[in-house]
Structure formats: structure tokens, C-alpha cells
Amino acid sequence: MKRFCSLLVFAVIIPFIVFCPAAAAPAKAPSExxxxxIVKQSDPWFDxxxxxxxxxxxxxxxxxxxxxxxxxxxxxxxxxxxxxxxQGVNAICIVPNDPQAILPTVKKxxxxxxxxxxxxxxxxxxxxxxxxxxxxxxxxGALMGDAVGKAAEGKGEYAGFVGGLTMDTHMEWYxxxxxxxxxxxPDMVNVSEEPFEDKNSIEVAYxxxxxxxxxxxxxxxxxxxxxxxxxxxxxVKDKGRGDIKVVSLAIxxxxxxxxxxxxxxxxxAWRPADAGYATCYAAYLxxxxxxxxxxxxxxxxxxxxxxxxxxxxxxxxxxVFTAENIDDFHF
Amino acid sequence: MRDLMGDLTGRIRHRRVNATEGIxxxxxxxxxxxxxxxxxxxxxxxxxxxxxxxxxxxxIVGMGLLxxxxxxxxxxxxxxxxxxxxxxAAYAMIRLKIDSLAFAFAVSIGLGTILGLVNALxxxxxxxxxxxxxxxxxxLFHGVMTTFISDKTFGAGVIPSALSKFGSATLFTLKTRxxxxxxxxxxxxxxxxxxxxxxxxxxxxxxxxxVAMGNSPESARRAGFNLLxxxxxxxxxxxxxxAVMGVVYISQVNAVYPNKLVGSELMIIAGAVIGGVKxxxxxxxxxxxxxxxxxxxLLNSTLIFLGLSSSWNNFFVGTLLVASVGVTSWQNRRxxxxxxxxxx
Numbered sequence: 001m002k003r004f005c006s007l008l009v010f011a012v013i014i015p016f017i018v019f020c021p022a023a024a025a026p027a028k029a030p031s032e033x034x035x036x037x038i039v040k041q042s043d044p045w046f047d048x049x050x051x052x053x054x055x056x057x058x059x060x061x062x063x064x065x066x067x068x069x070x071x072x073x074x075x076x077x078x079x080x081x082x083x084x085x086x087q088g089v090n091a092i093c094i095v096p097n098d099p100q101a102i103l104p105t106v107k108k109x110x111x112x113x114x115x116x117x118x119x120x121x122x123x124x125x126x127x128x129x130x131x132x133x134x135x136x137x138x139x140x141g142a143l144m145g146d147a148v149g150k151a152a153e154g155k156g157e158y159a160g161f162v163g164g165l166t167m168d169t170h171m172e173w174y175x176x177x178x179x180x181x182x183x184x185x186p187d188m189v190n191v192s193e194e195p196f197e198d199k200n201s202i203e204v205a206y207x208x209x210x211x212x213x214x215x216x217x218x219x220x221x222x223x224x225x226x227x228x229x230x231x232x233x234x235x236v237k238d239k240g241r242g243d244i245k246v247v248s249l250a251i252x253x254x255x256x257x258x259x260x261x262x263x264x265x266x267x268x269a270w271r272p273a274d275a276g277y278a279t280c281y282a283a284y285l286x287x288x289x290x291x292x293x294x295x296x297x298x299x300x301x302x303x304x305x306x307x308x309x310x311x312x313x314x315x316x317x318x319x320v321f322t323a324e325n326i327d328d329f330h331f
Numbered sequence: 332m333r334d335l336m337g338d339l340t341g342r343i344r345h346r347r348v349n350a351t352e353g354i355x356x357x358x359x360x361x362x363x364x365x366x367x368x369x370x371x372x373x374x375x376x377x378x379x380x381x382x383x384x385x386x387x388x389x390x391i392v393g394m395g396l397l398x399x400x401x402x403x404x405x406x407x408x409x410x411x412x413x414x415x416x417x418x419x420a421a422y423a424m425i426r427l428k429i430d431s432l433a434f435a436f437a438v439s440i441g442l443g444t445i446l447g448l449v450n451a452l453x454x455x456x457x458x459x460x461x462x463x464x465x466x467x468x469x470x471l472f473h474g475v476m477t478t479f480i481s482d483k484t485f486g487a488g489v490i491p492s493a494l495s496k497f498g499s500a501t502l503f504t505l506k507t508r509x510x511x512x513x514x515x516x517x518x519x520x521x522x523x524x525x526x527x528x529x530x531x532x533x534x535x536x537x538x539x540x541x542v543a544m545g546n547s548p549e550s551a552r553r554a555g556f557n558l559l560x561x562x563x564x565x566x567x568x569x570x571x572x573x574a575v576m577g578v579v580y581i582s583q584v585n586a587v588y589p590n591k592l593v594g595s596e597l598m599i600i601a602g603a604v605i606g607g608v609k610x611x612x613x614x615x616x617x618x619x620x621x622x623x624x625x626x627x628x629l630l631n632s633t634l635i636f637l638g639l640s641s642s643w644n645n646f647f648v649g650t651l652l653v654a655s656v657g658v659t660s661w662q663n664r665r666x667x668x669x670x671x672x673x674x675x
Contacts, residue, residue: 043484071477165641194640201591202584207385211635213510214372214381230487234585238499240511254586257488 033287034089035064035280038080040097041072044253045272048331049095052273052300056280060299064280074098081105084114091115091283093276099124117283119275125311129286132279134270134302134317137169141176141225143318144247147266148177148221149185151245156220159191159212163200163226170225171195173249177223191216198228205231213239223247229267233258250321252329260323267321271301272331274317278303282313350662351607355622358655359629370636377512384515386628388583389599391521391576393620394528395569396603401532402565403545403612404461407600408450408469409573410592415472416443417577421587422481424491432493432578439574446472447570451562473593485587498582517579524572529617531568541565545612602627605656607663626655 037053039046050066057064067084069076074097084092085108092109096102099121106116106127116128125131134140148158160177162170174195181188196212198205205228212219213235222232222244229248233255236244242263250259250267258264278298285292292298294308302317321329367374392409399406416439423438424430450468454461476482487495501513531538540561543551552558581587606623608615630648639647667673 042482192640194642196635197641197644202586203385203580206583207381207632208635210381210385211632214375214377215370215635215638217372217508230586231584234487234499238511240506251486253484253489254486256486260488 028288030061030284030288031063033062033091033284034087035062035091035093035283035287036084036089037064037066037093037276037280038077038084038095039066039068039276040077040095041070042068044331045251046095048329049272049276052271052276053280055273056277060281060284062280062284064284066276072097074101078102078105081109085109085112088112089114090287091117091280093117093119093279093283094121095119096121096124103127115283115286117279117286119279122312128311130282130292130308131312132275132282132298132303133312133314134275136307136314136316137172138176139316140268140270140318141173142180143268143320144173144223144225144249144266145177145180146184147247147268147320148223148245149181149188151247151265152185152188152221154185155187157189157191157216157218158221158223159216159219160195161198161205161208161222161224161226161229161232162195163228164197165194167226173225177225188220191219195225198224198226198231200226200228202228202231202234205229206235209235210239213241213244219244221245221247225249227251227254227269229264230255230258233263237261237263252321252326252331255321256326259321259326262323267326269319269321270317271319271329274300274302275315278306278313278315350666351659352616352618352622354659354662355606355619355626355655358658359622359626362626362629362633362651366633366636369638373633373636377507380512380514382625382628382632383518383521384583385632386624387515387517387521388576388580389602389624389628390621391524391579392569392573393599393603393624394524394617395572396599397528397608397615397617397620398532398538398541398565399461399569400603400608400610401545401612401615402541402561403548404454404562404565405600405610406447406450406465406566406569407462407596408446408465408472409569409599410594410596411469411472412443412446412570413573413577413580414589414592415446415476415577416440416574417581418476418587418589419480420578421485421490421494421581424494425485425489430491430493432497435491435494435578436575439578440571441574443570443572443574443577444567445570447567447573448563450570451559451566454566455559455562469593469596477589482589484589487585490581490585490587494578494582495585498579498585515583517583520575520579524575525617525621532617537561537564542613545609545614547613598627599624601652605652605659607659627652 039049053064053066056062067080077097081092092114096118109116118128118131122131122133160174162174178190196208209232224232227249229246233246236246246264247266248264250269255264255267259267277300281298282292292313296306297304298306303315307314419442420435420438424435450465453464457464497516500516502516504511504513540556543556544558544561548558602624603620604610605626606619608619630651634644
């Protein structure tokens with residue numbers, strides 16, 4: 001009986017194994033590719049990313065969709081990945097909460113023949129098929145530095161914030177910004193070698209700014225590499241120090257009013273919708289057997305001519321907000 | 332009966348500033364002199380105003396914590412309550428287009444009190460340590476909010492203008508060389524919380540009951556106090572004050588996040604303990620809590636004046652905190668020895 005059963009199972013399975021590759025040989029239509037993006041959680045940032053993937057689906061016809069964990073818990077992302085592996089999708093895209101934590105699951109997926117593409121996880125790029133980044137961090141930081149120099153007219157003291165000294169991307173932006181200022185605006189003086197920490201909190205950014213204004217009364221500009229520069233802008237506004245220029249990483253939903261009233265002269269970020277579009281499109285290309293190399297066009301704004309280095313695809317997609325354009329974005 | 336009551340509540344009757352508060356004031360003074368010596372810009376009325384603004388939220392909720400700790404309990408869910416109350420109030424205001432500060436406070440305080448009462452009932456019925464119960468409700472309240480109400484973030488410009496105006500409002504302003512300075516309007520709810528707590532603890536029967544329960548629940552019960560009612564009062568009170576604090580916080584930050592506040596309870600509990608509030612209940616003073624919280628905020632907001640780079644922050648703040656706790660505990664022991672008490 002046992003033998004009969006296993007024979008039966010084989011009888012059912014073998015035709016699949018034999019005939020499937022034959023059936024797949026003619027080029028598949030884009031709609032036959034299942035590309036799934038796992039975001040971190042539901043918030044304005046990832047809601048906008050979802051829009052990008054919906055656009056990809058309607059423009060390219062790829063069967064792409066987004067799965068959103070209930071919270072920012074890395075374990076939830078892993079559970080969703082496991083689920084997708086057993087469903088046998090063609091590609092998994094993920095913005096990992098904890099890149100190191102997903103590595104075993106990434107291996108499992110790749111062993112099952114699934115393409116894995118990450119976004120915002122350059123640290124594990126060698127373990128996945130591709131990591132897509134909006135820009136080279138140094139270029140993004142230099143853009144911020146230029147804005148500081150321009151706003152302060154190249155003169156006077158300035159100070160910089162990061163979320164925390166251990167946050168690698170913030171530190172890369174900070175260093176690049178300081179280097180850019182030193183090179184292009186040599187008359188400007190950084191009041192501290194090390195950046196100040198706003199602990200990713202508007203409250204701390206506010207309190208530290210208030211203290212900075214007293215300790216360094218001649219300050220001309222402050223920049224913040226975390227998206228909590230609205231605390232800096234609020235403090236400058238409350239203290240009536242409109243002469244101090246604030247430059248920050250910005251999210252429209254948090255900083256719009258400060259950019260409109262001028263208390264934040266320059267806000268920059270990147271568009272989650274475009275990043276999601278480019279990441280999923282790259283995953284589709286890889287799944288369909290097309291290599292993604294330098295010069296490839298990922299069809300999203302800022303990713304038309306990417307640069308691939310060490311398994312990381314860099315676009316150049318910084319987004320600079322102005323009082324006129326900020327209302328066009330909803331993230 | 333009278334004698335017993337007097338004994339149970341006696342410690343709180345001394346109006347005289349005791350050793351702990353004296354030492355804390357000394358540490359604060361010494362530290363200020365040191366900072367001023369390094370950087371004279373520290374010595375200004377503006378610095379005082381700024382510290383009042385940044386510590387106002389902690390002082391408000393610290394007053395509620397005092398009462399709970401006096402009762403022999405602890406509450407680690409107060410930030411969750413603060414977030415719940417203020418978030419729901421702001422959310423309702425945005426959805427219903429109500430732009431009123433009174434509405435925000437009313438809704439928030441109502442919800443905060445209810446959640447505080449839930450804590451009290453659970454502590455009373457489950458008969459578990461309040462720490463475990465409130466650790467559970469901390470997650471529960473936060474979870475209920477993000478799952479059933481909303482988990483969206485509302486930024487500047489979206490949050491009702493009554494709130495953002497209150498956050499930046501000052502009682503009076505002065506123009507100085509460095510810009511405008513003013514005393515934050517948050518000093519009003521803060522003063523009310525401080526005076527009310529002081530009055531409750533030292534001038535009302537329920538306040539004395541709370542202290543009595545903290546010293547010895549059994550004796551308090553035999554003296555005729557209803558422990559459930561006392562718990563309902565203490566936890567309801569911290570719930571209400573947390574809710575007030577939540578509204579002040581979102582006004583000052585000028586944004587509503589579904590995930591901030593929760594997780595920063597320990598700093599305030601640390602402030603209370605440094606201020607001489609006993610974690611086993613029955614002892615603690617309003618002034619002590621204020622001084623304890625002041626020390627923490629003072630340390631955190633003077634590092635730039637001292638010219639310390641960010642990587643020194645934790646080390647420096649940690650060292651000074653341990654030192655000030657050490658000094659106060661040493662002083663207490665000396666005092667106890669003097670009174671022939673060898674309990675610690």
C-alpha cells in the first residue's frame with residue numbers, strides 16, 4: 001500500500017517535472033511574473049512606495065504587488081518571506097528592518113530559485129541578487145553640504161546633526177556634507193568635529209538647537225541628516241532667529257509647513273514610489289533572465305541610467321523640496 | 332487610631348527640606364557653577380526658561396508617578412496612556428475638524444483616567460506586582476491604539492493649530508541679543524499639577540491614605556482605608572496627569588507620532604528615585620521629584636555648553652547620575668545610623 005502511494009505520487013509529479021521547463025521555454029508574458037515587495041510597515045513613506053509598485057503593474061503589466069507587515073518587527077517580514085517561498089513566487093523584493101536577520105531566509109529563497117532584491121540594505125548586497133539604492137550616499141550628503149553653503153552665503157559658523165553616531169547612512173551623509181562645505185566654502189567653520197545627535201526625535205532636536213543657539217550665538221546654519229530637522233526649524237522659529245538657515249532631510253508630511261514658511265530653507269529626500277518601482281522592475285528583469293548592469297534603465301525617475309558596483313545598483317534620485325513642489329508629494 | 336494614623340503618615344508631615352533634597356539642590360548648584368565657569372553663556376534667565384520648557388512634560392507626569400510610588404505601586408504604562416490620550420484627542424480633532432485646546436485636554440484626560448482606572452482594577456483583582464500588570468497594559472494600550480484607532484503620523488501643518496499655538500505659546504517674551512525668549516505656557520499645567528499633588532499628599536485624607544497604604548497595606552486596611560479606592564485614586568490620578576502631559580508633548584513637538592513616548596518611562600522613574608521617592612512605597616516628596624527630574628534634564632541639556640562631543644554624552648550623564656544616587660544614598664545611611672536604624 002505504501003509503495004502504491006509513493007508510486008502514485010511520482011506518477012503525478014513526474015509529468016510536471018518533465019513538462020514544465022518545456023512549457024516555460026517560449027518567452028513568458030510579464031503578467032506571468034509574480035514580483036512581491038515586502039515593506040517595513042504601513043506609514044506614509046511605504047504607502048507612497050506602494051503607489052510606485054501599483055504604477056509598475058499598470059504600466060508594465062507585471063504581476064507585482066506589496067505585502068505590508070503589521071508592525072516594524074523583523075520576524076514578521078521573515079514570516080511573509082517564508083510564505084512567499086512556499087507559494088513559489090518569481091521574485092521577492094524587501095526593504096529589511098534588520099538586514100542581517102533575514103539572511104537565512106534569503107538563502108532559502110535563492111536555493112528555491114527565487115530572485116531576491118533588497119532596497120536600503122547595501123550591507124548584505126553580496127548575499128542577494130541585487131540591492132537597489134536611490135543614490136551614492138556621498139553624493140546625497142554633498143548635495144546637503146552645498147545647500148548649507150549656499151544658504152549661508154559661504155560665511156560663518158555651522159553645526160550638523162545626525163540621528164545617532166552609530167547610524168551609518170547618517171554619518172556618511174554628514175561626512176560628505178562637511179567635506180563638500182570645506183571644499184567649496186572654505187570660509188565656513190564647523191563648530192564641532194563630531195555631529196550632534198537628535199536621537200531621531202523632534203523633541204531632542206528642538207532642545208539641542210536651543211542649547212546650540214546659546215552656546216554658539218554666531219551660528220549661521222544648521223543641518224540635520226535625520227528627518228527630524230523640523231524640531232530644529234521650530235526652535236529657530238520660536239527663538240526668532242530667522243537669520244539661521246536650516247537644511248534637513250525631510251519628509252513632506254512632517255516638514256511641509258516649515259518649508260513653506262521658510263524656516264527650513266532646504267529639504268531633501270528621495271521618492272519612495274520611484275525606489276519601489278525601480279527595485280521591483282530590477283527584480284522582474286533578473287527573474288526574466290535579463291542582467292542588470294551599469295547603464296541599465298530601470299524606468300523610474302532618477303534610475304534611468306544606473307551604476308552597478310559590487311552588486312549594488314545606484315540611481316541618482318535625490319528629491320529637493322521647495323515651497324512650490326512640496327504639496328505634490330504625500331509621504 | 333489617631334496615633335496609628337500619625338505614625339503611618341508622619342514622615343510626610345515634615346515640611347522641612349530633608350537631607351535628600353538638600354543634597355540634590357547642592358549637586359545642582361555645584362554643577363551649574365561648573366558649567367558657568369566653562370561657558371558663561373549658560374548663566375542666563377533664558378537657560379532657566381528653556382529647562383522649564385523641556386522638563387515640563389516630565390514634571391507633570393512625575394507628579395502622578397509620585398502618588399503611585401507613595402502607594403507602594405509603580406506604573407510603567409504612563410507613557411502609553413499619555414500617547415493614547417493625546418493621540419486619540421488629536422486624531423478626533425483632525426477628523427472632526429475641531430480646533431480647541433479645551434477639547435484636546437478634556438478628551439485626553441477622560442481617556443487617561445479610564446486607562447488609569449483599568450490599571451488599578453487589574454492590580455487589585457489579579458493581585459500581581461503592579462510592575463508586571465502595567466508592563467502588560469503598556470503594550471495593551473499601545474496595541475489597542477495602533478490596531479483599532481489609527482497608526483498614522485500627523486505632522487506640522489496637519490495637527491490642529493490650537494495645539495501648535497499652545498506648544499509655542501509663552502506667558503511673556505523678552506527680546507535679547509540672541510533672539511526672543513519667553514516662559515512657556517506649559518508652565519501653567521505644570522504648576523497646577525505640582526500644587527495639586529502637594530495639596531493632595533499633605534492636606535487630604537486620601538493622600539494620607541495612599542502614604543499609609545505604601546507603608547503597610549495591612550495596617551492601612553485595619554485603620555479603615557479601602558485599598559481598592561486608594562488604588563483607583565492613585566492610578567486614575569497618574570492616568571489623568573499622563574494624559575495632560577501627552578497633550579503638552581504633542582503641542583511642543585508640533586506633530587503626532589503613533590510610536591513616540593512609549594519606551595521613555597525609565598528616565599522619569601529614575602528622576603523620581605533620585606529625588607528620594609522610595610520604590611517600596613510610603614516615602615517621597617514633591618520637591619524631591621522636581622529636583623530629581625531637574626538633574627536629569629540639566630545634565631542632558633548642558634553638554635553642548637561644556638563643549639563635550641556627542642560620543643561622551645552617555646558616559647558623562649551616566650557617571651553623574653550614579654554619583655548623585657550614590658551621594659544621596661550615603662547621606663541617608665548616615666542619617667539612619669544617627670537615628671540608630673541599621674536597616675540598610
